[in-house]
Amino acid sequence: MQEEQVVTCQKMEATGPVTTAARKMGQEVEVLARCQHPNVIRLLAASLNGPRPCLVMELMESSLDRMLYGGEEPRVLPLPTVLHIALQVAQALAYLHPTILHRDLKPGNILVSQIENPKPIVKLADFGLSRLRSHTLVTRCPEVGTAAYMAPETFEVTNHIITDRADVYAFGVILWEMLSGCQPWKGLNLVQVAFTISLLKHRLPMDRLPPERCPPRLLGIIEACWEEDPARRPAAAELVKKLLLLQEVWTADVHPP
Numbered sequence: 001m002q003e004e005q006v007v008t009c010q011k012m013e014a015t016g017p018v019t020t021a022a023r024k025m026g027q028e029v030e031v032l033a034r035c036q037h038p039n040v041i042r043l044l045a046a047s048l049n050g051p052r053p054c055l056v057m058e059l060m061e062s063s064l065d066r067m068l069y070g071g072e073e074p075r076v077l078p079l080p081t082v083l084h085i086a087l088q089v090a091q092a093l094a095y096l097h098p099t100i101l102h103r104d105l106k107p108g109n110i111l112v113s114q115i116e117n118p119k120p121i122v123k124l125a126d127f128g129l130s131r132l133r134s135h136t137l138v139t140r141c142p143e144v145g146t147a148a149y150m151a152p153e154t155f156e157v158t159n160h161i162i163t164d165r166a167d168v169y170a171f172g173v174i175l176w177e178m179l180s181g182c183q184p185w186k187g188l189n190l191v192q193v194a195f196t197i198s199l200l201k202h203r204l205p206m207d208r209l210p211p212e213r214c215p216p217r218l219l220g221i222i223e224a225c226w227e228e229d230p231a232r233r234p235a236a237a238e239l240v241k242k243l244l245l246l247q248e249v250w251t252a253d254v255h256p257p
Contacts, residue, residue: 025053031100031127032057039092041111041125060111060123067115068107068178076181079213081118083250085110086175087243088122093171093236097164102127105170106149107177147190148183149173152201153230155194165230171239172225173204179218180208201228217246 025048032043032055045056064085068075077085089110096102102109102124109126145154151169153159173184184204185193196202203226206219214222221242227233234242 025055028055028127034100035096037092037095039088039123040095041123057125058123060121060125061113062111062115063108064110064112064122064174064178065107067112067120068181069183074181074183077178078118079179080247080250081120082175082178082213083218083243083247084119085112085122085178086171087240087247089124089171089174090236090239090243092122092124093164093167094240096124097167097236100127101162101164102167102170103162104145104149105167105174106146107174110174145170147188147193148185150193151230152198152228155198163230164236165233168225168233168236168239169230171236172222175218175222175225176204176209179214180204182208215246215250217242217249221246 029043029046029048032041033046036042041060042058043055044058047054062070068077089105093102093105104126105124109124111123111125113121149170151166154162154166177184185196188196203223206222209219209222221234221239224232224234225239
C-alpha cells in the first residue's frame with residue numbers, strides 16, 4: 001500500500017501564450033527538478049500546459065515570515081532555534097551553490113513545519129527567480145529580488161554579473177532579523193534601500209543584537225556576509241561549518257559534561 005502524502009498545489013491563471021508568471025513557473029520547475037535535498041522543497045509533479053499551469057509540491061505548515069510576524073507582536077526566537085534554522089538554510093544554499101542561485105532569499109521563502117519544536121523542519125522554496133549557472137550569472141536584471149535582502153552589487157547599474165554570494169548577503173540579513181526580532185529596513189522603499197547600502201554603505205544596526213543573543217562569533221558571521229566585495233563573503237559551505245561549530249560551543253557552554 002502506498003503511503004499517503006499531503007501536498008500543496010500552486011496554480012496560475014495564464015493570460016496569454018507566454019506570461020511573466022509562466023516563465024517564472026517554468027524556471028522553478030527547471031531548478032526543482034534537479035534538486036533532492038532535505039532542506040529544499042520537493043517538486044512532486046508539474047503541468048505547464050493548458051490554461052492553468054500548476055506545480056504540486058510537498059506541504060509545509062508555515063513560513064519563517066509567519067513564524068516571526070504572525071502574532072500580535074514580532075516573535076523573538078530562542079538562540080538555539082535561530083542557530084538551527086540558520087544551519088538548515090545554509091545547508092540548502094551549500095547544496096544549491098554554485099550551480100543554482102536563489103536570488104530571492106527571505107523569510108517568506110523559507111518554509112517551516114513543527115514550528116513549536118525547538119528544531120523545526122526547514123525547507124527553502126520559491127525558485128521562480130532562480131537561475132542555473134556555472135560560477136557567475138550574467139543577467140539583464142540583476143536587481144530582481146526583495147529590496148531589504150538584496151546585496152549592494154545588485155543595485156549597481158553597470159553590474160550585470162551576480163554570484164552565489166548575493167544569496168549569502170541575504171542570509172546575513174535573515175540571521176540579523178531572527179536575532180533582533182525586527183524587520184530589516186522597515187519603511188524604506190527599493191530606492192532608499194539601494195541608496196543606503198550601495199552609496200552610503202550602511203548596514204543594519206548591530207546595536208539591535210544584544211550580546212546574550214549574538215555571541216562574537218555569530219556577529220562575525222553576519223558582518224562577513226555583508227562584505228562590500230562579494231568575493232570576500234563566505235561560501236555557504238563555510239557558513240555551515242561555522243554554524244555547526246557555534247552550535248557545539250553553545251551546547252557545551254549551556255550543558256557542560
